[in-house]
Amino acid sequence: xxxxxxTIGRDDQVSGVTIGETAPLAxxxxxxxxxxxxxxxxxxxxxxxxxxxxxxxxxxxSCYDKDCRSAPDSFHGVGLDEGLKILGDIRSxxxxxxxxxxxxxxxxxxxxxxxxxxxxPAYLCRQTTILRAAGDTGLPVHLKxxxxxxxxxxxxxxxxxEATGNRQILLTDRGTFFGYNMLVNxxxxxxxxxxxGYPVCFDATHSVQLPTSMGDISGGQREFIPHLVRAAAACGxxxxxxxxxDDPPNALSDANTVLDIKYLEQILAQAKAAHELRLELxxxxxxxxxxxxx
Amino acid sequence: xxxSTTDLMVKDVLLxxxxxxxxxxxxxxxxxxxEMNKFRLGVVCVTDEDEKLIGIFTDGDVRRLxxxxxxxFAALFVDDIIVHATSSFTSINDTASLSEAVxxxxxxxxxxxxxxxxxxxxxxxxxxxxxxxxxxxxL
Numbered sequence: 001x002x003x004x005x006x007t008i009g010r011d012d013q014v015s016g017v018t019i020g021e022t023a024p025l026a027x028x029x030x031x032x033x034x035x036x037x038x039x040x041x042x043x044x045x046x047x048x049x050x051x052x053x054x055x056x057x058x059x060x061x062s063c064y065d066k067d068c069r070s071a072p073d074s075f076h077g078v079g080l081d082e083g084l085k086i087l088g089d090i091r092s093x094x095x096x097x098x099x100x101x102x103x104x105x106x107x108x109x110x111x112x113x114x115x116x117x118x119x120x121p122a123y124l125c126r127q128t129t130i131l132r133a134a135g136d137t138g139l140p141v142h143l144k145x146x147x148x149x150x151x152x153x154x155x156x157x158x159x160x161x162e163a164t165g166n167r168q169i170l171l172t173d174r175g176t177f178f179g180y181n182m183l184v185n186x187x188x189x190x191x192x193x194x195x196x197g198y199p200v201c202f203d204a205t206h207s208v209q210l211p212t213s214m215g216d217i218s219g220g221q222r223e224f225i226p227h228l229v230r231a232a233a234a235c236g237x238x239x240x241x242x243x244x245x246d247d248p249p250n251a252l253s254d255a256n257t258v259l260d261i262k263y264l265e266q267i268l269a270q271a272k273a274a275h276e277l278r279l280e281l282x283x284x285x286x287x288x289x290x291x292x293x294x
Numbered sequence: 295x296x297x298s299t300t301d302l303m304v305k306d307v308l309l310x311x312x313x314x315x316x317x318x319x320x321x322x323x324x325x326x327x328x329e330m331n332k333f334r335l336g337v338v339c340v341t342d343e344d345e346k347l348i349g350i351f352t353d354g355d356v357r358r359l360x361x362x363x364x365x366x367f368a369a370l371f372v373d374d375i376i377v378h379a380t381s382s383f384t385s386i387n388d389t390a391s392l393s394e395a396v397x398x399x400x401x402x403x404x405x406x407x408x409x410x411x412x413x414x415x416x417x418x419x420x421x422x423x424x425x426x427x428x429x430x431x432x433l
Contacts, residue, residue, distance in 0.1 A: 152369040192369075 004197050005238075006140045006168040008059055008117045014097045017057040019170060019239045020199035025275035026239040027051060027058040027268060028099055028117075028142070028201065033253035034062045034078050037086045039246075043261070044090045047244060050265045056272055059097045059117060060090055061241070066253050067103035068123050071216035075252040080107055084114045091116070099142055105133040112137030122146045122174050122206075125157050135164030144172045144203065147183060147211070151192040158196050171196065172241055173232075174203035181213040185228055187235045191288075194236070201239035202232035204267075205257045220257035222248075226267055233274035240271050302392040307429045308409045308419040316341055316417065319348060319376035326351060326375040337406045339417060340379050347408050347417040349379030386421070387412040396426050 005020025019026045029047055034040050044060050051058040064083020066076055077083065087098045097116035102108050103124060112118055118137050122144035124130045134141045141161055145154050154171060161169055171193045175183030185207050190200045207228055210219035229240060245251040245258040259267070282288075315329035315338040326338045336353035359378055363370055385408040386395050399407050399421070407421040 150368060152372045155372050 004167070005199060006170060008097045008099075008140055010097075010116045010139065013092055014095050014116060015057070017059055017097055019201075021238075022279055023238065024055075024057055025233065025237070025272050027056050027271075028061050028239060028241040029058065029244050029264075030061040031245050031253075032063065032243045032251065032258055033066050033075060034064050034083045034086050035252050036078075037089070040086050041090060041093070043244065043246065044094050044096065046246070046261055047264065048094055048096060050261075050268065054265065054268055054272060056268055059099050060087075060094070061099045061119075061243070062087065063100050063119075065103060065107075068121065069253070070212045070218060074217070077253075080110060084110060088114045101142075102133075103130075105129045108133035108137055112139050115139065117142050117170070120144060120157075125149060125154070128160055131157055131160040132164055135161040135166035138166065140168035140170065141166060142170045142172060142201075144174050145176075145189065145193070147175055147177045149176075151186070151189040154193055155196055158198065169196075169198045170201050170239060171198055172201040172203050172239075173207070174241075175207035175209065177211075181210050181219075183207060183209055183211065185232075187231060190232070190235050190237055199238035200236070201241050202229070202237045203241040204229045204232070205241075205243045205254070205259055209254070209257045214256075218254070218256060220254075222257055222259060225259055226263075226270065229267055229271050230274050233271045234278055236278060237275070240268075242267070302429055303388070304386055304390045304392055304395050304409055304421055305388040305418070307392055307426055308388070308421050309425070310419045311339075311417065314339055314420045317375060318342075319374060319379075321375045322371060323373045323375055323378065324371035327356070335406070335420075335422070337420065338375065338379075339408060339420065340376055341417050345416040347383075347385065347410060349376055349381050350383040350406075350408060351375055351379040352406070355380065383408060385410045388418050392426060392429060395421055396423075396430055399423055399426070 005018055007016050007018045009016030017026050031043050064077050064080055091098045099117035099119050100115050101119035101121045102111045118134050118139045119142040120134050125146040173189045175185055178184040193200050204225050208221045208224050213219040243258045244261050244264055246261050248255055248258050248260050251258050315333050317338055319340050338351045340349035342348050384402050388409050389412050405423045409418045411418050
């Protein structure tokens with residue numbers, strides 16, 4: 001169903017990553033928040049080693065401002081200037097594309113001058129000003145489906161970005177509210193969002209979040225990550241998103257959902273295998289043909 | 295000099311594109327239904343960038359879709375109209391006679407007949423059965 005692919009990487013300084021169609025499964029990962037320069041670089045190095053070993057194209061993800069934390073005194077981030085400096089250094093020193101979100105339309109331009117893929121936070125996926133600012137950067141846009149949004153209504157968000165002339169979009173599912181403080185994954189979201197013609201991605205770590213379930217912070221059930229990743233890869237994603245940390249209990253953001261890096265290799269290896277098997281099956285049996293008209 | 299009803303051509307009676315819902319293929323189904331209401335016609339005409347007619351979506355298509363589709367309305371409403379439009383529609387050239395057109399509409403049991411330019415194939419409008427019959431009858 002994915003008729004378009006997008007390529008992440010604004011120049012030759014980084015290894016470009018193609019996402020979509022029959023391209024290899026791409027990985028977007030890193031710590032939820034940029035904590036320190038040393039920590040961010042250490043994570044980039046360790047994730048890079050695993051992706052190199054598995055031959056998985058990847059994009060480093062970490063954010064300078066966490067604007068949707070549950071409590072007023074939660075870690076908010078290192079800020080725009082310091083964060084972008086760290087991301088820019090990682091980009092040039094490690095030769096990998098980077099992605100970061102923004103939650104204020106004024107931040108889109110400076111962010112877009114550093115990153116290769118600009119991210120629209122799920123909570124803001126209806127905000128026209130944010131979507132327009134993302135589209136106007138001219139960069140590929142990582143558009144996360146709001147937990148409150150139906151997959152078909154993401155078409156409206158897509159069209160807001162397309163109205164800027166930007167037709168490079170990656171659509172991601174990060175779970176859907178199932179009552180209060182609970183998310184579930186509806187795997188129909190992937191084929192439905194694919195109908196937009198853009199590649200789709202699964203955010204495994206935010207999907208296991210239990211939003212603000214612990215009073216002033218979000219809980220999570222990270223034990224389900226491997227199950228959900230295998231299911232999503234079999235269903236037909238083009239990219240996998242996971243936040244990764246070397247010390248989850250002490251992570252400054254999303255401590256209850258980030259994946260311990262010691263599990264990254266085994267999960268990525270399985271995701272890659274499931275993705276490749278799906279492509280083999282489609283090649284052998286043809287595209288999915290169960291239609292309404294049958 | 296008055297024109298005899300037998301001499302009338304399709305181009306003399308057709309509804310020009312400004313009097314018909316003419317929409318691009320990416321129009322949402324919900325918007326297409328609103329256009330049908332606005333023009334009080336049971337049909338929308340889907341054209342491409344070259345003003346060529348590429349699909350027709352009618353009241354009958356709405357009925358069949360409602361009976362067939364198991365999607366929630368909210369999902370159906372955001373489908374592109376071209377997904378549900380009929381691409382194999384009956385049409386007629388603007389140089390055809392009106393009586394020829396009415397016979398064709400009777401034979402196909404249709405109320406609206408798209409009119410296509412003989413030369414460049416552009417969409418010129420719609421022949422609606424009521425004004426066509428009125429013209430044939432000299433009313």
